[in-house]
Amino acid sequence: MSGTNSPEAVKKLLENMQSDLRALSLECRKKFPPVKEAAESGIIKVKTIAARNTEILAALKENSSEVVQPFLMGCGTKEPKITQLCLAAIQRLMSHEVVSETAAGNIINMLWQLMENSLEELKLLQTVLVLLTTSTVVHDEALSKAIVLCFRLHFTKDNITNNTAAATVRQVVTVVFERMVAEDERHRDIVEQPVLVQANSNRRSVSTLRPCAKDAYMLFQDLCQLVNADAPYWLVGMTEMTRTFGLELLESVLNDFPQVFLQHQEFSFLLKERVCPLVIKLFSPNIKFRQGSSASSSPAPVEKPYFPICMRLLRVVSVLIKQFYSLLVTECEIFLSLLVKFLDADKPQWLRAVAVESIHRLCVQPQLLRSFCQSYDMKQHSTKVFRDIVNALGSFIQSLFLVPPTGNTAAANQAGNNNVGGPISAPASTGMLGIGGGVTLLPAFEYRGTWIPILTITVQGSAKATYLEMLDKVEPPTIPEGYAMSVAFHCLLDLVRGITSMIEGELGEVETECTTTEAASSPTQSSEQQELQSTSDQLDTEIVSRAVWEEMVNACWCGLLAALSLLLDASTDEAATENILKAELTMAALCGRLGLVTSRDAFITAICKGSLPPHYALTVLNATTAATLSSKSYSIQGQSVMMISPSSESHQQVVAVGQPLAVQPQGTVMLTSKNIQCMRTLLNLAHCHGAVLGTSWQLVLATLQHLVWILGLKPSSGGALKPGRAVEGPSTVLTTAVMTDLPVISNILSRLFESSQYLDDVSLHHLINALCSLSLEAMDMAYGNNKEPSLFAVAKLLETGLVNMHRIEILWRPLTGHLLEVCQHPNSRMREWGAEALTSLIKAGLTFNHDPPLSQNQRLQLLLLNPLKEMSSINHPDIRLKQLECVLQILQSQGDSLGPGWPLVLGVMGAIRNDQGESLIRTAFQCLQLVVTDFLPTMPCTCLQIVVDVAGSFGLHNQELNISLTSIGLLWNISDYFFQRGEIIEKELNKEEAAQQKQAEEKGVVLNRPFHPAPPFDCLWLCLYAKLGELCVDPRPAVRKSAGQTLFSTIGAHGTLLQHSTWHTVIWKVLFHLLDRVRESSTTADKEKIESGGGNILIHHSRDTAEKQWAETWVLTLAGVARIFNTRRYLLQPLGDFSRAWDVLLDHIQSAALSKNNEVSLAALKSFQEILQIVSPVRDSDKPETPPAVNVPVPVLIGSISGPSLSRPFVRTDSIGERLGRYSSSEPPIVTDELEDLNLWWAAWNTWYRIGSESTKPPITFDKLTFIPSQPFLTALIQIFPALYQHIKTGFNMDDLQKLGVILHSAVSVPISSDASPFILPSYTEAVLTSLQEAVLTALDVLQKAICIGPENMQIMYPAIFDQLLAFVEFSCKPPQYGQLETKHIANAKYNQIQLFAPAEWVALNYVPFAERSLEVVVDLYQKTACHKAVVNEKVLQNIIKTLRVPLSLKYSCPSESTWKLAVSSLLKVLSIGLPVARQHASSGKFDSMWPELASTFEDFLFTKSIPPDNLSIQEFQRNESIDVEVVQLISTEILPYANFIPKEFVGQIMTMLNKGSIHSQSSSFTEAEIDIRLREEFSKMCFETLLQFSFSNKVTTPQEGYISRMALSVLLKRSQDVLHRYIEDERLSGKCPLPRQQVTEIIFVLKAVSTLIDSLKKTQPENVDGNTWAQVIALYPTLVECITCSSSEVCSALKEALVPFKDFMQPPASKVQNGES
Secondary structure (H helix, E strand, C coil): CHHHHCHHHHHHHHHHHHHHHHHHHHHHCCCCHHHHHHHHHHHHHHHHHHHHCCCHHHHHHHCHHHHHHHHHHHHHCCCHHHHHHHHHHHHHHHHCCCCCHHHHHHHHHHHHHHHHCCCCHHHHHHHHHHHHHHCCCCCHHHHHHHHHHHHHHHCCCCHHHHHHHHHHHHHHHHHHHHHHHHHHHHCCCCCCCCCCCCCCCCCCCHHHCCHHHHHHHHHHHHHHHHHCCCCCCCCCCCCCCCHHHHHHHHHHHHHHCHHHHHHCHHHHHHHHHHHHHHHHHHHHHHHHCCCCCCHHHCCCCCCCCCHHHHHHHHHHHHHHHHHHCCCCHHHHHHHHHHHHHHCCCCCCHHHHHHHHHHHHHHHCCHHHHHHHHHHHHCCCCCCCHHHHHHHHHHHHHHHHHHCCCCCHHHHHHHHHHHCCCCCCCCCCCCCCCCECCCECCCCEEEECCEEEECCCCCCCCCCCCCHHHCCCCCCCCCCCCCHHHHHHHHHHHHHHHHHHHHHHHHHHHHHHHHHHHHHHHCCCCCCHHHHHHHHHHHHHHHHHHHHHHHHHHHHHHHHHHHHHHHHHHHECCHHHHHHHHHHHHHHHHHHHHHCCHHHHHHHHHHHHHHHCCCCCCCHHHHHHHHHHCCCCEEEECCEEEECCCCCCCCCCCEEEEECCCCCCCCCCEEEEHHHHHHHHHHHHHHHHHHHHHHHHHHHHHHHHHHHHHHHCEEECHHHCEEECCCCCCCCCEECHHHHHHHHHHHHHHHHHHHHHHHCCHHHHHHHHHHHHHHHHHHHHHHCCCCCCCCCHHHHHHHHHHHHCHHHHHHHHHHHHHHHHHHHCCCCHHHHHHHHHHHHHHHHHHHHCCCCCCHHHCHHHHHHHHHHHHHHHHCCCHHHHHHHHHHHHHHHHHHHHHCHHHHHHHHHHHHCCCHHHCHHHHHHHHHHHHHHHHHHHHHCCHHHHHHHHHHHHHHHHCCCCHHHHHHHHHHHHHHHHHHHHCHHHHHHHHHHHHHHHHHHHHHHCCCCCCCCCCCCHHHHHHHHHHHHHHHHCCCCCHHHHHHHHHHHHHHHHHHHHHCCCCHHHHHHHHHHHHHHHHHHHHHHHCCCCECCCCCCCCCCCHHHCEHHHHHHHHHHHHHHHHHHHHHHCHHHHCCCCCHHHHHHHHHHHHHHHHCCCCHHHHHHHHHHHHHHHCCCCCCCHHHCCCCCCCCCCCHHHHHHHHHHHHHCCCCCCCCCHHHHHHHHHCCCCCCCCCHHHHHHHHHHHHHHHHHHHHHHHCCCCCCCCCCCCCCHHHHHHHHHHHHHHHHHHHHHCCHHHHHHHHHHHHHHHHCCEECCCHHHHCCCCCCCCCCHHHHHHHHHHHHHHHHHHHCCHHHHHHHHHHHHHHHHHHHCCCCCCCCCCCCCECCHHHHCCHHHHHCCCCEECCCCHHHHHHHHHHHHHHHHHHCCCHHHHHCCHHHHHHHHHHHHHHHHHHCCCHHHHHHHHHHHHHHHHHHHHHHHHCHHHCCCCCHHHHHHHHHHHHHCCCCCCCCCCCHHHHHHHHHHHHHHHHHHHHHHHHHHHHCCHHHHHHHHHHHHHHHCCCCCCCCCHHHHHCCCCHHHHHHHHHHHHHHHCCCCCCCHHHHHHHHHHHHHHHHHHHHHHHHHHHHHHHHCCCCCCHHHHHHHHHHHHHHHHHHHHHHHCCHHHCCHHHHHHHHCCHHHHHHHHHCCCHHHHHHHHHHHHHHHHHCCCHHHHHHHHHC
16 A cells, blocks of 8 residues: 555645535535535535644544545435546545444445435445455445445346346445455454354354354355345345345355355355255246156146256356365265266256356366265275266267257257258268268267257366356357267377376376385485385385375276277267377276276277277187177166167278288278278387287287287388288279378387387287287288288287397297297298298397397397297298298307307207208308307307208208219318317316316216217317218218228318227228128119219119229228228227227228129228238337338337327327337337237138139029129239238148148139120230239249248248149130139130120139249249258149140140240150159159159150141241251250160150151151141151160270160161161152152152261270171162162262262171181
């Protein structure tokens, strides 16, 4: 009031007052003098007050009665002008608050009079208002009088006054209550003892109230009285009153001053006792009234509801409920029940409209609703008010659709529709895009032909009523169509919005409180107690609150859902639909948060159903709905209302046509824009409220799956769904509207699953479980048909997994477990996606940056890799291919960090089986190659064995040869790696081994691993060897070959790394095991011819049967093992059972050598040769002179092995280095005693003997398939002997020699097959030895050399050797027989080469060169050994002669001419040595049997029965003759001179032979044929000369010699006689023809011989000449004389010379004798 208190204001007031008084006095001067006087005295009074007092205003107030008096008098004049002036002056005084209580009373009285006189009514009201508002001086009766005054003015006839008075009343009433509020405010700090009130008093005494409160009380009480049409207690003087006005005033008081009623018991009492009964009483007409019921039906006529009162009552009720609910719980229950009743369909439309508006007012007050719920619904015997309200709204909405509109609304209905330009119900054709020619549709609800427009009525969240505000209307207004529906619709929306925001807000608070208390409780221990206390309080309150929240939701969800579903179905407006969906969504979310599963699922189901086309068969929805919603009927207000099923005739734009996802293909279904809208809501729900969905994920996802299917979205990489085309059936038809939406939907879908990373673990599990069960359904559907399956679930599982990598552990097992099942599905597309998802997850899991990283979290790494391994049990090749591609990618990206995951990864490669197709094996193998080339160093050494196993298993795959071969290459690379990093690997393995050993001991089990006792590193090698060993017996030859080479190369190259003891395992478990298997396979292999290997691969004839292919393997294996035995002898021999191993090896060599396969047998011998070249290091002192071929010096051998190992950084305790040290030192190491060595060699000899005797023994029967050993084999066999002999010569005895001989003989006898002969025999005419024959001779040569230098006891073997050789010599004329085999002989082929191609299967060799060489050897040997005792005793010479007799007797019949020539020369050589020896031993008789043999030999040769060939040339003949001559010379030089040492018979035989030889012509007949007989002139001459020579031997020393001479002479003379006779005879017969030249020559020779003989006889001592001889000589003479007639001059001259010596016989006999005697 500073404005009115300031001095200027006061001064102004005084001036104004004075001027007012002056004006008054002026006005009243004439008519009203008293007034004028009063005014003037007033002026004086004012002036006096102003002069006397400092506090002018206070003084004025004190004297106000006097000051005001003039003006009151002025009003009393009832003169308008004066009255106005006075009222204005009074108002000015009031406004300065200078009116005292008495003055105020006076003023009011004066105003009353004016009112009764109906003067200045408006001014009166104004004055009252000013009086009451400016100060509080008016009380009690004055106040009541002022109020009544206003009321009275309100009921005047004048409209303006009327309204102004109404406004003033309202203001005055407000002022009264405001004063009370101010008073309370002033007294607030004074604590009062509350006055106890007796319980029985029904009217509270007012005495306890303060003044202002008392006024207010009285006023309010009278208002109630007035509305109730009773007399007022306090407002005396009221004449009339309207209920409507009374109710409005009550409402404004209740609304504006609730605290008055709440703070003061007296007022509360008024509310309870007066207001509520009043309201209830006034409501009765509305309650009883039923629209459309005839009056006669009820006993008393029912008062019709009256709109103004009813509407005002509802407003009062609204205020009561809103403000005083806590006071009036019971009363409110009645009000609310009434409200609900007003919504009934039989109430008038306007009543329903205002009732809905009232309810709307409640619905925007969630706290109030909450109170209802607490006070009624949660109490045991109370009405479920809150539930009823919601249900009533639901029924109300339903009734609007179902009940035909009646009465006045029909017109409105009509009107409402006119602007659409169509009938009441728009034509219901699905897919109508516009109605009535493109006119845009009004937003509306349309259901079963009922069309209700949606009106925009309020801003959401505020209940701005239309009809509750129509205070001026007396008649009920017409309610436009759709209004009630729109309000009801908003009620629902606001209700949902309010409840949810309230509960969620409180929930949020509770949650934050919990977290804060938890946080707070940790730091201090001391304050624990109080905190526990506070926490428990909180918990209590929370429990209470939660109960309320749950009750609220439980009470309202059924009704809400029923109504919202119906509206959703009926809505044709996008915005309305959006709101409905939003409401359903928020409810679903709220239920979810509160854990109310049934209701949550029901709301979600509703949204889901909205998303799908009508009547879409989706079992999840139907089933759940049935279960949760008790067969879809909700009990609303007692009656059961079916949940209205969606009508199929909605006016929605169809935006998509697609196929339903079902087992049986059905027709197409259509999606409308509303469906899409619902779908988006569903997505939104899942996205924002995923955490509370729990089990309803199933519903949500199932629906989304179907929608996605209908829209034709297909999964793409990473699981996101992209628009794709449906594979079968009519392809999806999408309008452009939805096309633009699809990417958005697809995006939201992806985001939905991305947001799963924010879900808590439990919710995440719900999501995963839902996806899994969806997927299971999709799998069931996809069984047994090739329809495109729904991949929604799989794709989304993948997406969910990918975004939740940070906590992958908690969902990995269910996720991958399910995907593995999908991978096994028969539908290929399903499978493919299962695998795609699984492999993507695994790859993502491995590359994800986990915390802690995978390298430190092995368990997680194994967990991630495990499904990869599990995929191995699936047989579908496409899945396995995916699996392997995944492995490949993992290797490429994560290979270095796999660590403990290696066994799993390798296991996957290794799990590929043979039958799984080439591409799979190839991919798996690619992985393996990558591992071997790049990752061996990064993997734990314990995995190396797995790598070996896997590589080996690829070798065994028979799909693709190249892979098998390459895998063997990998094994070689692996072995190299082992070799290079041996030390590191060994250390790591030993460490691991120790750890495992310890574990095993703790558990008390035996450590079990392959090759156990060997150290782990050696075991690794053994595994490698064993794998290669398996590959060595693979069915495919190329694999066997490659594996074999690799096995032996690795053992050769890296074997030195093994511990010494491990060699035992290598020999027995690896090598011999392999040999056994190879031998078994080779012997049982198929002999069928293999046709060329498919396509254009030709198979060489040497490999065209399985048997031949196995032969190659056998060869390779045996050779490899033998090589190891050879090169690693120094390692193997110290092993305990070397000799046993040696025996086994020999046994293998033997069985191979005796196999019926040339290749194998030959190779076996090669291996035999190889192991025989082993030289045990011996002491220098007793090193034998070994042939250089056999002696391989040890240092070279060791050097070759030590090459790689010396470069190695680490040396084992028993390493090769040490052994090398020993070898290289000056003193050679002593390996083992020679005795053991000898045993080894004798074992080898026995094996050799068995091989030899078995292989060369001729078979009993022959047919096409008889196996005959080949020449190279036999050659190799025999070539082994010399080497072997070096080791066993010390013990080699006659028995052994016998055995050897048998083998040599048999070997040489073996024929060769005709197809091989051209290769073995250079040509038939060349005299060349085959290598076999060479070998045989070499063997014998070695033997005889050994015997030569050997001790005495060995020399008894000479004869045996001679026998052997002589047997070979015989082959020249009589080739050996091989069993019963028919052979063609080469000799026969000499003249007709054509026979080379004769059909004979077998060709005997050309034995001539061999026999001849043998003969040369015999001669040589004999020359060396003729004098040996054994040679003499065993009649070797006789045997030689006997043997030579055969070719010599055959002579020209010999297969080869050279044979008999060589035989002669050999005989001559042998005799030249042997005869002296024979003479030496003449007395012993050891040679007795030789002489006849020799004689026969000479006889057979010199006078052979064989005819020389026709084509023999003269020169040839002469050469042959010269040979004969040589023999005679031998006789003359070597035999006859020693006749006395030679048996007589023999000499006689010789003489006879010479005689026979010296005569030219045996036959006396002369035929043409004889011309051709070539006479051996030289030979005859030689014989003759020899005869002559021995006729005149002068040096007769013994009678023996004389006897030879006499014998020779007589023979000679006899022969001469014969020749001459024959000549004469022939000459005579021939007549003029000359005789043949030979005969002429012969006769000349005889004639010359006769002359010579006579000369000789003359020279001889007479006593030496037998008389008989002379007689014979003289007897020749007549014969000679007869020859004189011959015509040949040569003969004549010879005859002349022969006759001349006879002159010496022409003497008288006596004298002759006498002379002779003298």
